[in-house]
Amino acid sequence: MTIEIVNYADTESRIKNFSKDRYVDPAYMEREWQDLWRQHWLLAGLVSDVASPGDYFVFDLGREQILVTRTSTSDIQGFYNVCQHRGNQLVNDSCGHAAAFRCAYHAWTYDIDGNLSIVPYKERFTDGIDQASLALKKVHTEVWNGFVFVNLSESPEPLHQFLGPMKELLEPYHFEKMTVVEDQTVHLDCNWKAVVDNFSELYHVDFLHPQHKSMVDCCNDTVRLFAHGHTGVEVPGATVNPRFPVPKEPTAIQSVQLQSIGLDPADFEGRVLEVRRAVQEQKRKVGKDKGMDYDELSDDQLSDVWQYNFFPNAILSFTPEHCWILRPRPHPTDPSRCEFDKISLVRFADPQTATSKDAVLSAGRHYQGASAFLPEDYQRPERDVFHYDAVIAGEKTMTDTIDQDVELLAGVQKGMSSQGFGDVFLNEDEMRVQHFHNEMDRLIS
Numbered sequence: 541m542t543i544e545i546v547n548y549a550d551t552e553s554r555i556k557n558f559s560k561d562r563y564v565d566p567a568y569m570e571r572e573w574q575d576l577w578r579q580h581w582l583l584a585g586l587v588s589d590v591a592s593p594g595d596y597f598v599f600d601l602g603r604e605q606i607l608v609t610r611t612s613t614s615d616i617q618g619f620y621n622v623c624q625h626r627g628n629q630l631v632n633d634s635c636g637h638a639a640a641f642r643c644a645y646h647a648w649t650y651d652i653d654g655n656l657s658i659v660p661y662k663e664r665f666t667d668g669i670d671q672a673s674l675a676l677k678k679v680h681t682e683v684w685n686g687f688v689f690v691n692l693s694e695s696p697e698p699l700h701q702f703l704g705p706m707k708e709l710l711e712p713y714h715f716e717k718m719t720v721v722e723d724q725t726v727h728l729d730c731n732w733k734a735v736v737d738n739f740s741e742l743y744h745v746d747f748l749h750p751q752h753k754s755m756v757d758c759c760n761d762t763v764r765l766f767a768h769g770h771t772g773v774e775v776p777g778a779t780v781n782p783r784f785p786v787p788k789e790p791t792a793i794q795s796v797q798l799q800s801i802g803l804d805p806a807d808f809e810g811r812v813l814e815v816r817r818a819v820q821e822q823k824r825k826v827g828k829d830k831g832m833d834y835d836e837l838s839d840d841q842l843s844d845v846w847q848y849n850f851f852p853n854a855i856l857s858f859t860p861e862h863c864w865i866l867r868p869r870p871h872p873t874d875p876s877r878c879e880f881d882k883i884s885l886v887r888f889a890d891p892q893t894a895t896s897k898d899a900v901l902s903a904g905r906h907y908q909g910a911s912a913f914l915p916e917d918y919q920r921p922e923r924d925v926f927h928y929d930a931v932i933a934g935e936k937t938m939t940d941t942i943d944q945d946v947e948l949l950a951g952v953q954k955g956m957s958s959q960g961f962g963d964v965f966l967n968e969d970e971m972r973v974q975h976f977h978n979e980m981d982r983l984i985s
């Protein structure tokens with residue numbers, strides 16, 4: 541593992557362990573609400589979900605709900621999802637299209653810019669009613685790379701400042717050109733930070749996800765630590781984990797990767813560790829014909845899996861052809877529960893530039909067999925919401941790997957609550973976990 545510290549000064553005593561209180565204590569949860577959730581830029585959703593004026597989605601965040609809309613001037617704007625008459629929750633669907641937002645209680649109606657446009661029986665407000673002052677309450681909203689961010693504080697720093705160098709590092713992936721192919725939310729019996737921790741280290745991968753040894757090389761990863769608690773890890777892909785015996789023939793996943801770009805796995809017998817470079821070179825060569833533009837990406841980026849964690853709770857795991865948005869959201873009152881979203885995006889081939897129509901460039905190992913082109917009858921999938929029991933029962937899956945994580949996390953929370961456990965004890969491989977919690981410590985007194 542290589543560690544790079546990017547514009548981040550706190551290089552001393554980075555590993556310092558911390559108390560379990562932050563996972564189980566309601567008082568800590570309250571401080572989190574005040575000092576974290578109400579102060580930070582948060583990834584609320586996708587620009588593609590508010591493509592036209594009147595489109596909206598609701599971002600559920602513990603005790604708050606933010607209604608994000610595309611306004612009549614085509615701006616994207618977040619509002620508290622609250623009617624200004626008597627506080628009823630205004631919109632009940634998670635997403636949709638509206639000509640106006642009408643409260644179900646007394647039919648106060650707001651236009652898509654958030655202005656209060658209709659008040660029934662207005663004359664009954666005998667002291668008059670100042671409609672202009674009763675518009676929906678706005679929250680700061682900014683857009684970057686296809687994502688909508690909101691911030692509930694009064695005067696936040698600009699989003700680009702918060703993202704820092706991650707902004708430029710990730711822009712070449714053009715997440716804004718990716719399309720949603722799956723949208724899931726699972727209810728978990730653990731604190732939201734246990735999910736962030738889980739996606740902040742590779743220490744557990746060899747043991748909890750043994751299948752990964754035939755996919756990625758978790759020994760030669762590069763870790764990046766940024767100011768503001770953000771972290772990144774870059775994991776060599778299209779290869780195998782050299783900690784284990786290297787197979788003679790390419791693995792099943794390598795074979796699919798090779799075939800999808802017109803290479804024969806048989807040519808790599810006894811040369812499994814050369815597959816990664818071959819994949820990079822071939823993608824560079826055939827990418828354009830297959831409607832993929834790799835010009836802004838380095839060779840390593842063409843094969844590798846990157847994962848960047850946007851403090852506090854948005855985790856992006858991606859290759860040039862796909863991205864998972866992994867996002868645990870806090871429960872309104874219970875520190876031992878959270879909701880965990882997984883939104884899967886795929887970069888489909890661009891039919892304008894693709895010269896070979898039969899080209900199938902597998903959109904990453906997660907979507908083998910997915911058509912290279914956006915299907916004509918594409919419809920944005922609805923969110924599937926379930927409890928993690930359904931994953932354990934085999935009724936739902938979030939992929940083998942995430943199922944393994946999800947099945948384990950309630951056990952972590954239970955253990956954390958035990959009198960028999962005190963402090964979390966970390967090693968160098970868990971540096972990103974520590975970095976995240978150092979930022980939590982900085983914010984939460």
Ligand code: FES
Nearest residue numbers: 623625626643646
């Ligand atoms: S609470 Fe919305 S109209 Fe009365």
Ligand SMILES: [Fe+2]
Nearest residue numbers: 738748749945
């Ligand atoms: Fe995991």
